[in-house]
Amino acid sequence: MKPGKRLSQFIVFNLFGLISYLIVVILFIILGFIFIRGFSVISWSFLSAMPAEGMTGGGILPAIIGTGCLVVGSILFAFPVGVLSGIYMNEYLKENWFKKFIRMMTNNLAGIPSIVFGLFGMALFVNQLKFGDSILAGSLTLGLMVLPVIIRTTEESLKAVDTSLREGSYALGASKLYTIRRVVLPIAFPNIITGLILSVSRVSGETAPILFTVAAYFLPKLPSGIFDQVMALPYHLYVLTTSGTNIEESRPMAYGTALVLIVIVLIVNMIANAIRRSYRKKLKLR
Amino acid sequence: MKRRMRKILEKITEGILFSSSTVTSLAVLLIILFLFREGLGIFTSTSVDRNNVLAVHSLNPVNELTTQQIGGIFNRDILYWDEVGGTHDSIILFTINEIGNYYNEEELGTDFEFLPQKIDELISHQPNMIAYFPNLYLAGNFHGKVLPHNKIGISEFFAGKSWYPTSEPAAQFGILTLILGTLWVTLGAILIALPIGLVTAIYIGEVAHPRMRSFFKPLIELLAGIPSVVYGFFGLVIIVPMIQKTFNLAVGETALAGSIVLAIMALPVIITIAEDAIRTTPVSLREASLALGASHWQTIIRVILPYSRSGIIAAFILGIGRAIGETMAVLMVTGNAAMIPTTFLEPVRTIPATIAAELGEAPYGGTHFKALFALGIILFIITFAFNTMVEFIRPRKSK
Amino acid sequence: MPEYKVETQNFNLFYGDFQALKDINFHAEPNTITAFIGPSGCGKSTLLRVFNRMNDLIDGVKVTGKAFIDNMEVNDRSIRVDELRKQVGMVFQKPNPFPKSIFENVAFGLRVNGISDRHFIEERVVESIRKAALWDEVKDKLKKSAMELSGGQQQRLCIARTLAVEPSLILMDEPASALDPISTGKIEDLIFELKKSYTIIIVTHNMQQAGRVSDYTAFFYLGALIEWDKTIKIFTNPTNIQTQHYVTGKFG
Numbered sequence: 063m064k065p066g067k068r069l070s071q072f073i074v075f076n077l078f079g080l081i082s083y084l085i086v087v088i089l090f091i092i093l094g095f096i097f098i099r100g101f102s103v104i105s106w107s108f109l110s111a112m113p114a115e116g117m118t119g120g121g122i123l124p125a126i127i128g129t130g131c132l133v134v135g136s137i138l139f140a141f142p143v144g145v146l147s148g149i150y151m152n153e154y155l156k157e158n159w160f161k162k163f164i165r166m167m168t169n170n171l172a173g174i175p176s177i178v179f180g181l182f183g184m185a186l187f188v189n190q191l192k193f194g195d196s197i198l199a200g201s202l203t204l205g206l207m208v209l210p211v212i213i214r215t216t217e218e219s220l221k222a223v224d225t226s227l228r229e230g231s232y233a234l235g236a237s238k239l240y241t242i243r244r245v246v247l248p249i250a251f252p253n254i255i256t257g258l259i260l261s262v263s264r265v266s267g268e269t270a271p272i273l274f275t276v277a278a279y280f281l282p283k284l285p286s287g288i289f290d291q292v293m294a295l296p297y298h299l300y301v302l303t304t305s306g307t308n309i310e311e312s313r314p315m316a317y318g319t320a321l322v323l324i325v326i327v328l329i330v331n332m333i334a335n336a337i338r339r340s341y342r343k344k345l346k347l348r
Numbered sequence: 349m350k351r352r353m354r355k356i357l358e359k360i361t362e363g364i365l366f367s368s369s370t371v372t373s374l375a376v377l378l379i380i381l382f383l384f385r386e387g388l389g390i391f392t393s394t395s396v397d398r399n400n401v402l403a404v405h406s407l408n409p410v411n412e413l414t415t416q417q418i419g420g421i422f423n424r425d426i427l428y429w430d431e432v433g434g435t436h437d438s439i440i441l442f443t444i445n446e447i448g449n450y451y452n453e454e455e456l457g458t459d460f461e462f463l464p465q466k467i468d469e470l471i472s473h474q475p476n477m478i479a480y481f482p483n484l485y486l487a488g489n490f491h492g493k494v495l496p497h498n499k500i501g502i503s504e505f506f507a508g509k510s511w512y513p514t515s516e517p518a519a520q521f522g523i524l525t526l527i528l529g530t531l532w533v534t535l536g537a538i539l540i541a542l543p544i545g546l547v548t549a550i551y552i553g554e555v556a557h558p559r560m561r562s563f564f565k566p567l568i569e570l571l572a573g574i575p576s577v578v579y580g581f582f583g584l585v586i587i588v589p590m591i592q593k594t595f596n597l598a599v600g601e602t603a604l605a606g607s608i609v610l611a612i613m614a615l616p617v618i619i620t621i622a623e624d625a626i627r628t629t630p631v632s633l634r635e636a637s638l639a640l641g642a643s644h645w646q647t648i649i650r651v652i653l654p655y656s657r658s659g660i661i662a663a664f665i666l667g668i669g670r671a672i673g674e675t676m677a678v679l680m681v682t683g684n685a686a687m688i689p690t691t692f693l694e695p696v697r698t699i700p701a702t703i704a705a706e707l708g709e710a711p712y713g714g715t716h717f718k719a720l721f722a723l724g725i726i727l728f729i730i731t732f733a734f735n736t737m738v739e740f741i742r743p744r745k746s747k
Numbered sequence: 748m749p750e751y752k753v754e755t756q757n758f759n760l761f762y763g764d765f766q767a768l769k770d771i772n773f774h775a776e777p778n779t780i781t782a783f784i785g786p787s788g789c790g791k792s793t794l795l796r797v798f799n800r801m802n803d804l805i806d807g808v809k810v811t812g813k814a815f816i817d818n819m820e821v822n823d824r825s826i827r828v829d830e831l832r833k834q835v836g837m838v839f840q841k842p843n844p845f846p847k848s849i850f851e852n853v854a855f856g857l858r859v860n861g862i863s864d865r866h867f868i869e870e871r872v873v874e875s876i877r878k879a880a881l882w883d884e885v886k887d888k889l890k891k892s893a894m895e896l897s898g899g900q901q902q903r904l905c906i907a908r909t910l911a912v913e914p915s916l917i918l919m920d921e922p923a924s925a926l927d928p929i930s931t932g933k934i935e936d937l938i939f940e941l942k943k944s945y946t947i948i949i950v951t952h953n954m955q956q957a958g959r960v961s962d963y964t965a966f967f968y969l970g971a972l973i974e975w976d977k978t979i980k981i982f983t984n985p986t987n988i989q990t991q992h993y994v995t996g997k998f999g
């Protein structure tokens with residue numbers, strides 16, 4: 063047989079490996095770059111002060127608080143709805159056209175571009191329901207956007223729970239609701255939480271949906287209610303890089319803001335992974 | 349008694365669960381409803397604002413002007429009436445703020461009460477003038493000829509090459525450049541991301557040691573988690589200057605920059621889904637192939653890839669869908685010039701970037717506003733079609 | 748011709764910490780059929796997969812001792828595993844044709860071994876399908892997908908696919924366990940026929956089958972080769988009490 067067969071496999075696999083590692087390298091370049099440039103900017107005052115001097119100085123406190131408000135607001139809406147919906151899909155609905163339809167709609171919602179969510183949020187929440195540019199409008203828009211993520215993780219976590227556990231509970235005379243609450247959910251919960259955490263990361267990073275529903279260009283005060291406008295980290299980064307009054311001088315602020323965003327994503331990912339790992343271990347022990 | 353209470357409670361809970369599960373479908377329907385309600389209005393709008401009129405001398409043979417012709421006239425690209433079907437005379441422009449060149453304040457009156465009369469007079473004396481002024485100042489016995497307001501046609505919208513949404517007197521809403529810009533940037537991204545994504549999926553799913561796989565997976569997830577503004581920022585400070593230097597360009601904000609950034613962003617989607625598909629290939633088929641003396645690589649090419657074909661196609665489609673809809677990163681690195689792209693080294697403007705950049709300034713309910721929603725509809729339809737396609741292509745996960 | 752087609756010496760195999768094969772000493776002469784029997788999980792498949800190094804695919808497998816094919820050590824560094832697997836055909840428990848046409852299934856092994864001569868491939872494909880006693884049933888639909896065949900036909904197709912690469916040793920892991928009695932009969936006839944030109948090792952849970960087709964029978968229990976002799980001896984007068992219990996169905 064031709065010796066080429068083996069040699070070509072060797073070359074191809076190494077080439078493929080090289081390309082795969084290249085992606086990892088790109089990731090580390092992005093992270094490393096922002097860390098190195100942003101690190102010197104980060105200080106307590108950067109995190110706790112209002113922006114000042116035409117956004118070339120001061121800090122990013124209102125943006126951090128604003129993003130915090132949006133995260134809390136959107137999760138308050140999306141988490142209950144998403145989990146309940148996931149429970150209904152997995153525990154109550156049989157494989158029929160209705161379930162297929164809902165699943166298709168959920169998948170489609172997940173695929174809609176974020177800017178379209180922005181348009182929609184503006185048309186429905188800001189204008190039709192007259193919430194104005196507000197935390198409420200922004201949170202609902204973001205909440206709708208992450209809803210599919212939460213539904214899917216919930217469904218998958220529930221699916222992973224062994225049916226024999228459910229049957230065991232029914233055999234003891236427990237009702238369906240009781241079984242779900244006391245048997246299924248406690249087991250699935252850690253995994254459902256990872257969906258929640260990942261959507262926190264998504265919400266804190268999205269810009270397009272909040273452009274026209276809540277985000278303020280420059281608003282050096284903290285919000286006092288859900289009908290207030292707020293600044294938000296991703297939009298702040300966008301403003302600092304593209305449309306600030308003095309782009310060159312606000313660069314350091316931009317690096318700092320990017321670093322804060324990245325750190326949020328990193329932490330959130332790490333927590334999600336830790337939970338997932340311990341969850342997997344727990345399942346194995348069973 | 350207690351039992352009945354519990355029954356009722358169960359029913360209520362089920363009702364709540366049911367209503368929650370309909371939220372996503374409801375949301376999709378509402379999105380469709382609102383996009384279309386705001387966006388379809390573009391085709392009943394006129395490019396010349398309805399509060400203004402365009403008027404010519406009553407004897408001017410020109411009865412109608414297209415949006416492009418109006419644009420050309422007021423840009424001074426068109427200088428003679430015969431270019432738009434009139435006599436061989438040069439066109440004289442008049443807009444309301446030029447009124448001072450013809451009449452003094454006294455003549456116009458303290459509250460401009462004589463303005464309509466004077467405009468009428470002006471046009472009657474100037475057979476070659478085209479005047480653009482608010483409706484308000486149209487005299488009751490106007491002697492000139494008011495040109496009709498043309499509705500924006502479907503072909504004008506889709507095939508129009510000029511996107512000047514705020515130009516006066518006739519705003520131009522041709523989205524061809526935006527569509528082509530979007531496709532162009534996406535095409536570039538696909539050309540980069542598809543091969544790299546597939547190769548990586550094969551490597552992670554088939555070749556790499558399982559230990560390496562658990563090293564790669566979280567990193568790919570992290571790549572997916574980085575916010576798009578951060579990608580845009582990175583693109584702006586690293587990739588854009590690099591392109592500028594490498595190709596010796598005046599500006600580095602180009603379609604290529606957009607494509608590279610989009611490719612990086614689409615990679616996690618492609619890799620994750622393609623790798624899932626690759627790993628669904630039954631062990632028995634791999635073993636059969638290897639037992640016949642096929643090498644690992646031959647097995648990948650001849651058995652595994654054909655078997656997971658539909659999943660890989662789904663990965664590609666979802667990756668493309670992600671690239672088409674991406675807004676912020678593209679907005680930040682492509683330069684946003686509404687020109688028909690011919691190379692990757694020119695600035696382009698995409699549909700999502702246009703919406704993001706302009707909606708803030710478009711007056712609520714105006715023609716520009718509606719046009720941006722119409723762009724939203726297009727984006728929605730494209731991604732909806734892609735996702736629905738994937739629903740049918742992607743094999744159900746077997747247990 | 749080497750004395751033994753297949754041989755193991757003090758062979759041990761571990762899945763991680765779990766020892767699945769314990770000190771196996773076994774051999775088979777050319778053109779014989781050996782049946783591996785024993786309760787589920789005793790290591791029959793594992794030993795079978797030693798001979799074409801299918802266990803390489805599983806993570807954390809360690810082996811000690813030696814295994815030979817035609818006096819060549821299979822785990823030797825100089826052995827090319829795809830060459831080895833060409834020599835050693837394998838038929839699996841569940842029919843696993845590729846989702847390709849019948850023709851392409853049989854041609855697969857030839858193509859991956861670098862043969863591209865169309866006439867040669869065509870001849871070999873037809874010949875292999877004939878040998879697998881499948882020709883009459885598929886001769887008019889070679890271009891049809893293999894997935895359209897019945898389970899028994901699929902299994903014979905898998906045998907044809909194996910024969911096409913002309914191995915000298917064929918390993919069969921419960922080849923008829925997923926089939927109905929008629930298909931099973933056809934496979935058994937085929938195996939008997941193949942004995943003329945091949946050495947065969949077959950794993951089976953079916954005692955009658957072992958009795959009908961094999962020359963030798965090896966009984967395994969908990970990873971050890973308990974007894975191994977002429978089939979007739981194992982079934983009528985085994986030395987070991989465990990073997991006797993197993994073949995008479997008193998096991999457990």
Ligand SMILES: Nc1ncnc2c1ncn2[C@@H]1O[C@H](COP(=O)(O)OP(=O)(O)OP(=O)(O)O)[C@@H](O)[C@H]1O
Pocket residue numbers: 762765767785786787788789790791792793794805
């Ligand atoms: N991939 C693996 N990893 C770990 N242990 C394994 C693996 N494959 C098999 N084993 C273990 O090795 C032992 C032998 O398995 P093997 O499949 O060889 O049994 P068998 O005799 O073929 O059984 P059966 O008759 O059910 O096919 C079993 O205890 C099994 O649990």
Ligand SMILES: [Mg+2]
Pocket residue numbers: 791792793920
């Ligand atoms: Mg077995």
